[in-house]
Amino acid sequence: MRKRHTYVISDRTGLTAETLSHSLLSQFPSVQFDIENLPFIDTPEKARQTADALNKSAHASGVKPLVFATLVNDEMREIISTANVVFFDLFDTFIEPLEKELDVESSHSVGKSHGVLDFAEYSARMSAVNFAMATDDGMELDHYARADVVVVGPSRTGKTPTCLYLSLQFGVFAANYPLTDNDLNSTDLPATLAPYREKLFGLSIDPFRLQQIRQERYSGDIYAAAKTCQFEVAQAEAMFRAADVPFVNTTKKSVEEIGAYIVHKGALRRKF
C-alpha cells in the first residue's frame, strides 16, 4: 500500500500540531501515513521553500499531500495553504469563532503556547525535576514528606519515566520506590512506606510483558524468569489491595496516559 505523504507544519515547535495530527491520524488505522515534521517555518522565505517542496511532493506522488498546520502568521499561512495540498489549519479554524465569542481580536503572535517563561514557573518545574532525580529508585526516603506522590511497583514497571514525566509536565513532586523481593515476601506495606500510604500510587503490569522487558537485559537471570515476574506482580497487587493503594496496569499505557491518570486519580494539581 502506498503511504500518504503528510506534513506537520508550524511557525514554532510544532508540538501542538504534532499532538493533534497524531490523534487524528490514529483514527485511520487502515491508512499508512508518511509523516514529516517541519517546525520553525517562521519566515516568508522558509514558507515559500516549504510550499515548493509540497508542490514537488504532490507532483511526484500524484496525490495531494495532507498538511496539518499551526501557523499564526497570516502571510506564512497564505503561502503554505495555497500550495497543491489538502490543508488543515488546526489553529485558525478555531481562532475566528473564539474572537467572535470573546469579542476581542487575537494577538496573532507566534509561539506563545509552549513558553514557560515566568521565573516562578521555571523554578517550580526545575524543583520538581530535581526532586524526581534525587528520589529515583528508592533513594532519599527522608524526602517523602515533601512528595506529592510516591510511585511504587516492582522493578521495570515504568516508575522512573512516569515520575520524570510528572515532574516535567505537571511540576508534581514525584518520588519512586521499587518493591524488591524482600518487600514482596509479604503483602504488608514496607515499613518505610507505611507513613505515606495516602501518597502512594501503585504500578502493575502484565507478568508476560514484565518478563519480556526484564529478559532484554537479564536473559537467563532468575530476576527475568516467568515465575519471578508472576510472583512479584501478584504480590504487589495483593499489597496494593490490602493497603487500599490505587494502582494502574501499565501494560497498554503510555507514560503520558499513566501520568495523566495519576494526576487525575490523586487529584494532584499542576504547579504551573
Place this chain on the structure above:
Amino acid sequence: MRKRHTYVISDRTGLTAETLSHSLLSQFPSVQFDIENLPFIDTPEKARQTADALNKSAHASGVKPLVFATLVNDEMREIISTANVVFFDLFDTFIEPLEKELDVESSHSVGKSHGVLDFAEYSARMSAVNFAMATDDGMELDHYARADVVVVGPSRTGKTPTCLYLSLQFGVFAANYPLTDNDLNSTDLPATLAPYREKLFGLSIDPFRLQQIRQERYSGDIYAAAKTCQFEVAQAEAMFRAADVPFVNTTKKSVEEIGAYIVHKGALRRKF
C-alpha cells in the same frame, strides 16, 4: 476582571485538548480564563454529570462556559455539546473532512492517540530515559560514543530537564556535560568533549536570569555572584563560537521549545 470559565474535556488523558486549547487561549492575552481539565470522561454517566456541572457553571456565572473537547465517542460528544456551553470540538471538526479526503471511515475508537503500546517503542523510550539518567551532569563520559547529542553549558542553564525531555518525548540519547569553572578558564573545548564536537549542543542564558536561578539556593555564594554568572556565560558562548558548536539562549524558552529546537537543528530523528 471576571474570568471566563473554560473546561477542557476528553474521554482519555485530555493531553491533546490541553495542548491545543492552551495554544488557542494564549492568543487572547487580554482575557483571563479559569481553566479546569476534565479528563477520562469515558462513560455516558460521567458525561451527563459533566453536562450538569457545565449547566450549573453557566447559570451561576451568567455566561456560557467555553468547552474544548476531544471526544471520540458520538454519544458522549452529544451529551456534552448540548449543554449550555460554547462548544469547540478539536477533533470531530477535522475527522469528517479527513474521512472524505481519505475515503475511509474513521475508527471512532477512544484513546489511540498517546499510546506507546508497541514493545519496540516502549523499549526505545526506556533506553533513552535510562541513558539520560546515567549520563546526567557529566557522569559516564565513556557513554558519549552512544549519544545522539551531548548538551553542554554552565551550571543551571537547563541541561537536565532538556535531556530528560528529549529522551521521553523523542527517544533521543541525550547526555549532558556541565562546564565547570575549570573548563571555563579557557575557551577551548574541554579535552573530554573534543572527540564528540559534532554531537555537542550548547545552552546559554541571560547572565541576570542565571544569577536569579543560582541565588535561589546559593545566595551570597561566589557561584551565584553577578560577576561569576557574566564570566561563565561569556566564556561558554566564546567556546561555542570558537568550536562552531550550535547553541541556544534558554532564557525565554520552555523545555519543550529547547528540545524541539535541538531536534530540529541537529536533524535528530524521533525514535518512536
